[in-house]
Amino acid sequence: TGKEKWPKGEEEVWKAGMRGVDKDVSDITKSFVNHAQTSLARQAYNLDDFGAYEAAALAARDDLLVNWNETQLNYTRKNPKRAYYLSLEFLMGRTLDNALLNLGLKGEFEEGVKKLGFNMEDLLEKERDAALGNGGLGRLAACYLDSSASQEIPVWGYGLRYQYGIFQQLISPEGNQLEAPDPWLEHQNPWELPRLDVTYEVRFYGHAERSSDGSGRANWSGGQEVMAVAYDVMIPGYNTKTTNNLRLWQSKPKRGFDLNSFNAGNYEAAVESSNSAAAITSVLYPNDHTSTDLANEATVGKELRLKQQYFWTAASLADILRRFKNTGKPITDFPDYAAIQLNDTHPTLAIPELMRILIDEEELSWNQAWQIVTNTFFYTNHTVLPEALEKWAVPLVEHVLPRHLQIIYDINMYFLQAVEKKFPGDRDRLARMSLIEEGYPKQVRMAHLACIGSRKVNGVAELHSELVRTTILKDFVEFEGVSKFGNVTNGVTPRRWLDQCNHELSDLITKTLKIEKKVWLKDLAKLEGLLAFTEDKNFREQWAAIKQRNKERLARHVQTTLGLTVRTDAMFDVQIKRLHEYKRQTLNILGVIHRYLTLKSMTPAERSKCNRKVVFFAGKAAPAYYIAKLTIRLIVNVARVINADADTKDFLQLYFLPDYSVSLAEVLIPASDISQHISTAGTEASGTSNMKFCLNGGLLLGTVDGANIEIAEEVGENNVFFFGHLTPAVEDLRYQHAYHPVPIEQKCPALAKVLNEVSAGMFGDGGVYEPLLNTIRQGDYYLLTDDFDSYIAALAMVDDAYLDRDEWIKKSIRTTAKMGKFSSDRAILEYAESYWNLEQTPVS
Ligand code: GPW
Incomplete structure (x- = not known):
């Protein structure tokens, strides 16, 4: 009715006590100090970065609560x-960085904590x-x-x-x-x-x-x-x-x-x-x-x-x-x-x-x-x-x-x-x-x-x-009719996976498109406007410079957390995801060994013409997944050998970053030139990190699987690197493995050579890896022997493409420009409209 009775007591007294969302820096510093003093029982004298993070978080939380209350009341009423x-x-x-971004208070908090003697970036790092x-x-x-x-x-x-x-x-x-x-x-x-x-x-x-x-x-x-x-x-x-x-x-x-x-x-x-x-x-x-x-x-x-x-x-x-x-x-x-x-x-x-x-x-x-x-x-x-x-x-x-x-x-x-x-x-x-x-x-x-x-x-x-x-x-489609069975292609939030993790790129996009950030971050198709700038040399230089700074940020992170020195004048090649046989980290590491053997066999003059590359892996294995854990062990030991090899280390470095997490992904993804999504065709339902890399201008090396296919449809096949057998072939190839096996030496000599070096102990006790190698020698359920040669060929195409730096940057810009479809906003609106029958319900 608009004239509801105030439920309890005197409305003015209530309202005088109520808090709104903080607006100015002075509101924020007041709230911060107040929380430090009362919620945390600390003072300026004994407030360290962690305490300051907590005080900032409590201040932000109060703002969230104001909105949360209004939202829930609005839902109850409507x-x-x-x-x-x-x-x-x-x-x-x-949560803190994301909460401030969504509240529109990042700048104000940054300024506020600075006035109180803290650096926002350091505080954000304190959050678990x-x-x-x-x-x-x-x-x-x-x-x-x-x-x-x-x-x-x-x-x-x-x-x-x-x-x-x-x-x-x-x-x-x-x-x-x-x-x-x-x-x-x-x-x-x-x-x-x-x-x-x-x-x-x-x-x-x-x-x-x-x-x-x-x-x-x-x-x-x-x-x-x-x-x-x-x-x-x-x-x-x-x-x-x-x-x-x-x-x-x-x-x-x-x-x-x-x-x-x-x-x-x-x-x-x-x-x-x-x-x-x-x-x-x-x-x-x-x-x-x-x-x-x-x-x-x-x-x-x-x-x-x-x-x-x-x-x-x-x-x-x-x-x-x-x-x-x-x-x-x-x-x-x-x-x-x-x-x-x-x-x-x-x-x-x-x-x-x-x-x-x-x-x-x-x-x-x-x-x-x-x-x-x-x-x-x-x-x-x-x-x-x-x-x-x-x-x-x-x-x-x-x-x-x-x-x-x-x-x-x-x-x-x-x-x-x-x-x-x-x-x-x-x-x-x-x-x-x-x-x-x-x-x-x-x-x-x-x-x-x-x-x-x-x-x-x-x-x-x-x-x-x-x-x-x-x-x-299949039987259920025949019984219930096909219309019950649909598709909603996954998506990722561009707030966290572009603006937060790569704010320099986000700022450049805003400046270039001349569209407010708060508009394009909620209407990601607007990124397409970047296509008009691929021929703008100055824009390309800025684009490339940001990628370079993101690589340096990652290198600093590795230096401070692991004490290792990563070179940044190289292509960054990244595979980060759960360890699983179907995702084929094994194919990647065997490819790295192949590259190492090739570099070793070259003269210094030949080597000097090669593309420099740093390969990163990260991911966890299920504690009882023996083969996956053995893959980690192989990666770590290959890294130990090749990073110490004076002949090759200027051209190939390899790192396994422990304890992969969302916050580590936020540092890795913006730094990648190329990322690998190389599951056996038909096994990766969608993949979502593929979308995150491409959104950040990293190119994709992958199989014709999951959402890789739709990414290629958007950006054009000449802007992705595809290899490997297609889904319809997989069943037949597995049948061949079972009933007409061909020795690896014959089928794929390049791979056989790599396996032999591992067995022979090039990376420490070769015997340790036998159970892993046997999954390839016997049965090869995930088709490494079928896809290895085309994988190596695709890696060579990536190298060639990277050597033409200008063309590479154009590909990178085109890739980001075409990622609009992969916003989770699009996906959630599809669920709301075609599945749940829900309407947008703004707080009035
Ligand atoms: F097996 N996915 C996952 F289907 O991360 F349950 N964990 C899981 O246990 C399963 C699927 C399950 C992933 C898919 O592997 C990936 O392709 C997809 O992008 C993601 O779910 C989100 O749909």
Whole structure:
């Protein structure tokens, strides 16, 4: 009505006490000093850089909170349809710089802290990464939150508040990866709001008794009850008041201890129950692309991961439903107010959980409940690799979630009846499509459950989505129709991945386009205007000078963190991502050895004509992934040998940078001339770092895979370096390996020579690497022997292209200019329009 009554007390008194967003430097310094003095109990005399970071963070947090409150109030009043992004991983990185950028207060804070005797860059470095994710999947979730807020779309994230994020990677003197815990919460975290009053009880184990009244309902009781406590993380949009929420759940025991057991003298049992409650959100699982079933973990580990998944989906759904019920709408309207996006299959238990609530608690019929469920959920698939498709052993599900197993069996029964009706007598089809895979033990196929329980399903790049339709979910396309199966090509946020990590380039772009930064950073297609400047010599020189300074910044970073001297008058060649056989870091390192052997065989005069190159690797291996760890060991030991070789070290250097993270990526990506995205065709669903490198004017060397293909479509094939076999050939090549193997010496002599040198001990004890080399000699599942020659040829083309420096810079400019499509703003708007049916809801 516009004339609402002030809810409590005197409006003027309230308003006099309320804080707005800081505007001037003096507001900021006041807030900073105030926090140092009271929140931190420190004074000018004992405030170090870390304390100053904390004071600045608390000042920024107050500004975020003002906007966050307004945004949430606006949503409550307007009650728009909202989307909920359920992800087990949110790889956020650092927050302070991003918060200030989005608030538009970077300059003011910089000036303010300077007046107080600090340097902003040093303070930013004090922040620890929030590393609640493994890799691409978790970082994508973080980019999507940034874009949702920036585009004023009502999206909340839901995840877990792990006590320990992704492990810290150390490299031993032998070159082995060692893992250390990441206790990121050991200092207070200014970016979260504990909501100790927002709690839910989550049940595990116990008994599920079906009612005898024919209603299909059941009573689930007994077992263990665990509390979920909410922690909210503010997600500010860029240049808007909209500040969305990321709600992370922490587990805690329902009671401090079980008084009954305690009185019975069973102290240990009483304490054990509380231990296991806290364990649920204790640690992020470090296995990327691995179904827990194949992770070679103890049963205990698997059970804990299942409990994580249920704990998080149950708490999130309860919270979403409570919010919906507060609006007073009938439950049948739920899908008109909530869209729930499943980030991979990890949150798929939300499907039987919502069925359970609707049937057992809301007392709806099966059909009514299924109607609501299948209009609420949306499922994004992120891989077609068979070993990464989640399956849960039926006996484990039955033990931990007895009611959910009943519901899954019921869903399966109705589903298979419908399939049988459409394809009568096709028993093979029923077996292929069933939610239950036969075997010992039987297993629940989570991708099938996610698919049939969702309104729509999508892959993350065109090729990948097509592979989803034609391979892993082919039968489902035939059964449900192709229109349910779409594509949303991934994107990255240009705020963090251009303006923040490469502000010099961002400033040059602003100056050149003569478009305000706050406009083009939210409408990235505007970058195309740079094409007009490729022929402008002065512009090209500035462009190249920034790349050079970014290389020097990286070199300084390596010098201060590792004490190593990197030469900057060389091409920087970068491969940074999780270690995995399908990503083929092995192909890269074997290519480096090949280059080294070639340089060694040259005369000094021949060598002097070669392109100088520095190769960087970074990435973590899953702690139990033996072959991936061996690849790290090989890289480190090759680096040791070639960096010390006086004949070649001016032409080839190699570094493995330990403990890859979001903040390390922010230094590496802007410094790259060429980056490698060389997965076996058809295996990398999308890739997102490829987009980040290209956005920063790095060229791409890659296979015809994932989003590489769409990048090439945008920038033109003459501006990328492609090599290797194409997806349709892969199956046939694998068949050849199995049934008509050709010795490597014959098939690929250049590669055979490299393998022999490694075996013979050129990089230390050759025997150590045999298991790694054998993956290539026997089976060669990822087709290194098929792609090696064309890889080496592509590297030679990169060298030739780089020697024509002027043409290279033009390619670099053209690449950045054509990256508009890969903004996560575009991606999130596609989800909002074509999937969730959401509208932009600005704070009025
Ligand atoms: F196996 N991705 C990832 F599909 O980072 F679940 N971790 C994972 O466990 C999986 C996928 C999973 C990545 C894809 O490998 C990458 O190609 C994609 O760009 C990214 O997810 C975001 O979609």
